[in-house]
Amino acid sequence: MIPESKPLLLTVNEAAKALCISARTMWQLSKDGKIRSIRINRLVRYDPQDLVAYIEQQKKFSNYQI
Secondary structure: OOOOOOOOOEOHHHHHHHHOOOHHHHHHHHHOOOOOOEEEOOEEEEOHHHHHHHHHHHHHHOOOOO
16 A cells, blocks of 8 residues: 655645635735746646745744744
8 A cells, every 4th residue: 555645746726725825816926926836837836845935934024922
C-alpha cells in the first residue's frame, strides 16, 4: 500500500482555501507579486511554502499583540 502524500503544488482554489480567501483575491495577490506562483504550460500553481512565507510576511506588518 502506498501512503497518501500531500501535493507538492496547489491550484488557485486550493491555495485560496488554505488562506481562507477567495480565488479572485488569490489571483490579485499573484498579479501584484505578493504571492509567488508557478506556471506550468497554461496551469498556475502555488507552492505551500510560499503561502507560509506570505503569512509570515503579513505577521511582520500586523500590529496585533499576543
